[in-house]
Amino acid sequence: MRAMKYVVFVPDGCADVSLPELGDRTPLEAARMPRLAALAAKADVGRAAVIPPGLAPGSDVGNMSILGFDPERYHTGRAPIEAAAMGVELEPHEVAYRCNLVTLSDDDEPNMVDFAAGHPTNEQSHAIVAALDAALGAGRDGVRFHPGVEYRHLCVVPSTWTDAECTPPHDLTGQPAVFPRGASAPRVNALMDASRAVVRDAARSVGSSATQIWLWGQGVKPALPSFAATFGVQGRMSSAVDLVQGLGVLTGIEVVDVPGATAGFDNDYGAQAQACIRSLVDRDLFVLHIEATDEAGHLGRSDIKVDALERWDTEVIGPVVDALDAGGEPYRILLMPDHATPCNTKTHSADPVPFLLYDSMRAGAGGRYTEPATAGCVPVPGHSLMARLVER
Ligand SMILES: [Zn+2]
Incomplete structure (x- = not known):
């Protein structure tokens, strides 16, 4: 029997x-996407609930669903997924917190001036994180700091610090800082307080506007099973986003480094498509994730979102489908975003998203891949679609 090939396309937040x-259309309706339309006409098109009730609509939750794992069962927080992407091993007695460098106003009741501390360079921020680790971490009381990218770093602490209700700093921009609450909050707040003197000193010497750390998104290492053992298919993935890469690391999906793949609008779509085509020669499944549609949503720029979708059509869907057709092996394609990022609210929503499941050997009911065209479909659980993609 010839091997089936499987491709998962994830236009983040599209x-x-x-x-x-x-003109009262969605970006998916407005974008010229003939290759996507041709697939949809022969596919099963429907709606998927990627964000279970009670979980925050984020790429960590949504992409876990797409990879076939129920977030209600497996999601423990976003920081441990980022830790996996950074190559930081978490012990069972440890919890990882996302550690932003932030800028707070110098008031008794401070405001969140900048959740990204003016976007320091890695050179600047790594000097600050090194100073933090020397003063407050390095394993003392089980606390360690790990440098990440720009303003995004990691703090590992004992798992007894888990029980804190933390507010994502980007939700507080221009507003009073809401400090952690809950049983573990005194410890978390004490570390954030202690960071002020260290961060201000280190930031001054490297010319950064960071004033302290902000801890949030904590969790223990999730007990995610191996993707290959669960679904019987070996996969690779390409994504420029650490959360998506971390899910690959945690489930044993090999993360391919594609030069030119970025989380911005300068992403090299063609390079990711070629990486997918190359990978399918010796691995049966490939996950191709691109962030640009989500970024356009956060900016409220529907024109950029439409442009990103049209690039998906001409530079990714077209070439990959052509290569699969030329290869002669049967294939299936699952296309869906990890959540919605509506341009009018500029933030993620937990609404169900359209999905498309195409099988080169079997015509589906057919439809159009847009939000209004699928609005009447009863949403299926997002994590149920991977099993449908790979079923024999
Ligand atoms: Zn987003």
């Missing part, structure tokens, strides 16, 4: 709502 500037 689902949206009808927008007046697009």
